Amino acid sequence: MNLLNGKLFTEAEAAVLRDIIANRRDVRGNRFLDKPVEEAILQQLLDAALFAPSVGFSQPWEFVLIRDKDIKQQVKESFTTENEKATPVFKTEKQSVYALLKLEGIMEAPLNIAVFYRPSGKPVLGQTSMEEVGLYSVVCAIQNMWLMGRALNIGIGWVSILDPEKVKRIVNAPVENKLVAYLCVGYTDGFYTQPELEVLQWEKRKPEQTTVFYETY
Numbered sequence: 001m002n003l004l005n006g007k008l009f010t011e012a013e014a015a016v017l018r019d020i021i022a023n024r025r026d027v028r029g030n031r032f033l034d035k036p037v038e039e040a041i042l043q044q045l046l047d048a049a050l051f052a053p054s055v056g057f058s059q060p061w062e063f064v065l066i067r068d069k070d071i072k073q074q075v076k077e078s079f080t081t082e083n084e085k086a087t088p089v090f091k092t093e094k095q096s097v098y099a100l101l102k103l104e105g106i107m108e109a110p111l112n113i114a115v116f117y118r119p120s121g122k123p124v125l126g127q128t129s130m131e132e133v134g135l136y137s138v139v140c141a142i143q144n145m146w147l148m149g150r151a152l153n154i155g156i157g158w159v160s161i162l163d164p165e166k167v168k169r170i171v172n173a174p175v176e177n178k179l180v181a182y183l184c185v186g187y188t189d190g191f192y193t194q195p196e197l198e199v200l201q202w203e204k205r206k207p208e209q210t211t212v213f214y215e216t217y
Helices: 011-022 039-050 069-089 092-100 133-151 164-170
Strands: 061-066 111-117 155-159 178-186
Touching (some): 069 111, 164 178
Antiparallel strands (some): 111 178
């Protein structure tokens, strides 16, 4: 058996992937529809995550699927507390915009997914010098899920304004686990043609020449 006889993709297929990447969006609470995510769709999202690359093939990810309203409400309370702390951090000209942003969809999204990094507990090939690459592996899984979601026209929003230790307690996560992402998942009433924060001029897209260097900085 020739193990190097893997699938080759056409330029048309590559173009579809480029389109999905360019049109991926962070979906917020005011965009989600009250429509359940079918099990077959959810399985495709999970399959995409599980095919992600991981350091030393360690696959250090764990996913908690949350539909229970009481659990969601507890997470939402953590968001509210942390969000109140965040508002004064931004300069005056941005505080008014920040106050208007709908930064999460915890209650609105029919499905929440808490994504955790679980350390191996033994040496991992490729992780002996940079411990953080285990976390990066989990982020790769999240990105895979996000792109598959966009391909299926499913909205996904990443909520980072949370107390990770509180979320761990709420979902009874093992002590050694680390919360990497809290995702809101569901059908949406539409996708922005540009990232919402770019539309609102919160930040501008960085030109390639300011981020790409050759040989050295």
